[in-house]
Amino acid sequence: MPELADRPPSAAGRRGPKIVGFLCDWAVASQGLVRDDGTMRDLPNVTLIKIPCSGFTRPAWLEFALRNGADGVFVCGCPLGDCFNRYGNNLIGDRVEQLRRRLERQKVNPERIGALFYGKHAGAAFVDAVRAFSDRVAGMPGPAFPPRKPAPAAAGPASAAPRTGPAAQDGQAGAPAGREGT
Amino acid sequence: MYKRLLAGLLAATLRVDTLVARVYPDDFNPLYYTGGLANLFLTVLVLSGIFLFLYYTPSFDQAYTSVQFLTLDVPYGQIIRGIHRYSADGFMIVVLLHLFRNWFTERFRFSRDEPWISGMMLLTLTGFIGVTGYMLVWDQRSEALVAMTANAAAQVPLVGGWLRHALFGGTGLTDLLLPRLLFLHIGPAVGLYVFLWWHYTRIRHPKVWPPAVWTLFALGFVVLLTGLIPVTSQAPAVVSQRPQTLAIDWLFLTPYWAMRFLPPLVLIALAVVLIGYGLYIPYQLPETRSELGLKDSGVAQVIDANCTGCELCYYDCPYNAIVMVPSPNPGVTKAAQARKLRAVILESRCVECGICVGACPFEALELPRLLQKDIHEKVLSACQS
Amino acid sequence: MTDRASAYVLWIVVLAAVSLVCTAGIVWGELTGHHRLGGALIGVILLAYSFILLCLRKGGFTSV
Numbered sequence: 216m217p218e219l220a221d222r223p224p225s226a227a228g229r230r231g232p233k234i235v236g237f238l239c240d241w242a243v244a245s246q247g248l249v250r251d252d253g254t255m256r257d258l259p260n261v262t263l264i265k266i267p268c269s270g271f272t273r274p275a276w277l278e279f280a281l282r283n284g285a286d287g288v289f290v291c292g293c294p295l296g297d298c299f300n301r302y303g304n305n306l307i308g309d310r311v312e313q314l315r316r317r318l319e320r321q322k323v324n325p326e327r328i329g330a331l332f333y334g335k336h337a338g339a340a341f342v343d344a345v346r347a348f349s350d351r352v353a354g355m356p357g358p359a360f361p362p363r364k365p366a367p368a369a370a371g372p373a374s375a376a377p378r379t380g381p382a383a384q385d386g387q388a389g390a391p392a393g394r395e396g397t
Numbered sequence: 398m399y400k401r402l403l404a405g406l407l408a409a410t411l412r413v414d415t416l417v418a419r420v421y422p423d424d425f426n427p428l429y430y431t432g433g434l435a436n437l438f439l440t441v442l443v444l445s446g447i448f449l450f451l452y453y454t455p456s457f458d459q460a461y462t463s464v465q466f467l468t469l470d471v472p473y474g475q476i477i478r479g480i481h482r483y484s485a486d487g488f489m490i491v492v493l494l495h496l497f498r499n500w501f502t503e504r505f506r507f508s509r510d511e512p513w514i515s516g517m518m519l520l521t522l523t524g525f526i527g528v529t530g531y532m533l534v535w536d537q538r539s540e541a542l543v544a545m546t547a548n549a550a551a552q553v554p555l556v557g558g559w560l561r562h563a564l565f566g567g568t569g570l571t572d573l574l575l576p577r578l579l580f581l582h583i584g585p586a587v588g589l590y591v592f593l594w595w596h597y598t599r600i601r602h603p604k605v606w607p608p609a610v611w612t613l614f615a616l617g618f619v620v621l622l623t624g625l626i627p628v629t630s631q632a633p634a635v636v637s638q639r640p641q642t643l644a645i646d647w648l649f650l651t652p653y654w655a656m657r658f659l660p661p662l663v664l665i666a667l668a669v670v671l672i673g674y675g676l677y678i679p680y681q682l683p684e685t686r687s688e689l690g691l692k693d694s695g696v697a698q699v700i701d702a703n704c705t706g707c708e709l710c711y712y713d714c715p716y717n718a719i720v721m722v723p724s725p726n727p728g729v730t731k732a733a734q735a736r737k738l739r740a741v742i743l744e745s746r747c748v749e750c751g752i753c754v755g756a757c758p759f760e761a762l763e764l765p766r767l768l769q770k771d772i773h774e775k776v777l778s779a780c781q782s
Numbered sequence: 783m784t785d786r787a788s789a790y791v792l793w794i795v796v797l798a799a800v801s802l803v804c805t806a807g808i809v810w811g812e813l814t815g816h817h818r819l820g821g822a823l824i825g826v827i828l829l830a831y832s833f834i835l836l837c838l839r840k841g842g843f844t845s846v
């Protein structure tokens with residue numbers, strides 16, 4: 216981790232920025248890329264969560280991750296236009312854009328949220344893109360959210376049930392408008 | 398074996414994609430729009446076909462001369478005729494690309510068999526329409542095609558004579574032949590649209606048109622080709638004389654070429670087997686998600702108490718698996734108090750993609766074995782590791 | 783403007799010039815009855831427009 220030295224300490228400091236990635240089952244094949252605990256072989260600071268389609272991701276989950284100590288989050292789907300489920304990646308692409316705009320108004324650097332699009336056999340390119348994303352996030356100061364509330368990060372799995380982000384709803388109001396964006 | 402072959406073909410397909418992506422951005426990749434391109438060619442075919450229809454006379458003594466008049470004397474008539482011919486070839490090419498691409502990328506899986514089945518029927522109809530089109534010109538090739546088809550049809554056991562009568566209006570060349578062929582060219586073309594409707598019923602927001610870059614490219618290529626290689630007729634058909642040669646259009650007339658080597662009955666059997674296998678493809682790999690090594694998340698479920706009837710999931714479900722029905726009672730949450738509609742999942746259509754979960758802003762949809770709670774737990778454990 | 787973008791501008795200018803020449807060719811073909819030539823040139827123009835659109839996109843002048 217070359218960025219280790221010059222990086223200000225943050226919630227999950229010691230191995231580089233903590234990154235959570237949502238990876239579609241049909242996109243990059245994860246065999247050989249991840250360890251058993253879900254972290255990436257080449258980038259131990261990145262944890263991948265497998266989901267059935269990139270369009271399954273609720274933007275509120277990305278915000279949830281940032282509020283709970285992740286320094287960056289991304290979603291990875293197939294190349295735009297080649298979604299196994301036809302439009303899942305276009306939809307999440309648009310929703311990520313909307314989430315970025317909304318979080319930017321809350322003084323969160325929008326570059327902390329990424330949308331990547333790599334096909335099944337594009338593992339190497341995917342790793343490179345994640346590394347670039349991770350390096351970019353590493354250069355950003357401090358935790359994702361300005362610490363106004365005392366430690367939401369302390370919430371354990373048990374107390375983490377539905378009510379999470381206060382803004383879980385308005386973030387998607389425009390979602391269907393993007394459905395023809397191909 | 399088949400699975401390994403399919404995996405190899407998938408890898409090859411994706412490699413072709415990455416090659417195309419070096420030149421064209423992802424959203425311009427023509428291989429993502431083979432269906433839209435087929436629609437483009439079909440539209441061109443219908444429009445140019447109407448023009449040709451206005452000039453065509455379906456009778457033995459005038460069919461050939463009317464086509465010649467159109468080709469040689471009507472301004473741009475040859476161009477329009479060429480557009481019709483080459484668009485038909487283009488249509489067949491993109492339809493085959495569409496077929497193979499969706500086959501190799503396994504887009505027949507789960508509940509996606511209906512587009513596949515209707516697609517096979519569209520393909521069969523397309524081949525039939527192409528052949529009758531070549532017969533209408535009534536040059537020597539047309540005559541040969543009619544003779545060979547009638548001969549082959551008559552050999553089908555039990556229904557042979559009837560089949561031949563249905564196609565050509567009797568034995569030998571009757572006056573009914575060309576009017577009947579004209580109908581057999583245009584009628585199934587209308588039928589294409591019926592099957593297209595079926596092809597689309599389970600698809601939300603089908604990509605019915607290619608991007609402008611490819612609309613222009615396809616039209617330009619077809620028109621340029623008509624200028625460079627003009628379409629002509631062969632010598633007129635002479636009824637008393639058996640035609641000697643048969644110029645082959647490989648996309649439509651390959652079976653007639655094969656008739657040189659195989660008896661017609663074998664070819665008909667082969668065609669039946671091919672079409673039958675095509676219809677069977679989606680059922681050949683009836684694998685569930687867990688058999689594929691994927692998490693079996695279960696069919697999406699609406700949490701009725703939270704649903705506000707906002708219709709967002711209904712717009713975004715790619716397979717039309719969600720319908721909005723009038724709601725007899727309000728929901729439980731505050732946002733759901735004033736609802737008029739509520740979402741209902743048609744479970745047989747759901748492929749468990751979860752796109753509706755991402756679409757619902759009111760936490761009213763869940764995949765039963767991959768709940769929001771599970772995702773939250775995974776995120777938290779990832780953040781705390 | 784970056785080098786890349788200006789290269790695409792160059793291509794766009796060339797393609798536009800080609801389509802202009804083709805237009806002249808179509809008019810000439812129409813006047814002298816060379817319909818086939820006119821038809822072929824329509825095809826060339828459409829192809830040129832297709833590549834102009836591609837260059838506009840790749841040069842970053844139009845977005846998705």
Ligand code: SF4
Nearest residue numbers: 714747748750751753
């Ligand atoms: S999971 Fe949702 S979006 Fe996907 S097919 Fe089922 S109902 Fe439609």
Ligand code: SF4
Nearest residue numbers: 704705707708710757
């Ligand atoms: S998106 Fe959610 S709230 Fe809206 S209709 Fe669908 S299930 Fe109901």
